[in-house]
Amino acid sequence: MRYPIAIESGDETHAYGVVVPDLPGCFSAGDSLDEAIANAKEAIELWMETVIEDGQAIPEAAPIAKHQADPEFAGWIWAVVEVDLSKLSGKAKRVNITLPERVLAAIDQAAARFGDTRSGLLAKAALEYVERHPAA
Template structure:
């Protein structure tokens, strides 16, 4: 899945801030643009896990062009974060196996 992210430009003394408009309350930051995008991908996955735990449908991504028109993001930079939600909602299972030592 791809989610548009809004990036508030950092400075020498402030990190880049990232908001995910399609996931209210999901935000992140990073000291560089690359780190900010990577942190956003992690934050999106955490946000999607909340939806999966509540058995709610995952929010669909908005059109980037529509989000860019929102006044609260005027002057922000836009990017698209790609995440793989395929593991969400799955329980982990521990498996013990025995193999011959010739393997």
């Protein structure tokens, strides 16, 4: 998932402050802009791990333009942080599935192209599907 982050400019004596508008209470900081963005990713992952452990749903990310229109963030710098939810869902559990050989070959080829494993690719694809098709 991709989450917009709002970054309040820092200077020689103040760190760059980061807020994740879609994740209430998720914030971070860094001494440089690059460090602020990297720390935001870590803060988002920790925030999400806590929410997952509590059995809660991860909020969807709103379009960055929606947040940019919020006067609270006027003059802030914007960036987007990518978080892989498949790596945050707790311990791995082995499952047994049956797929046609041609489908399995296509999955393996795609995983290789993306530098991923078969399991990693399937987990990401399944999560993406579930996110795009919420229960009624």
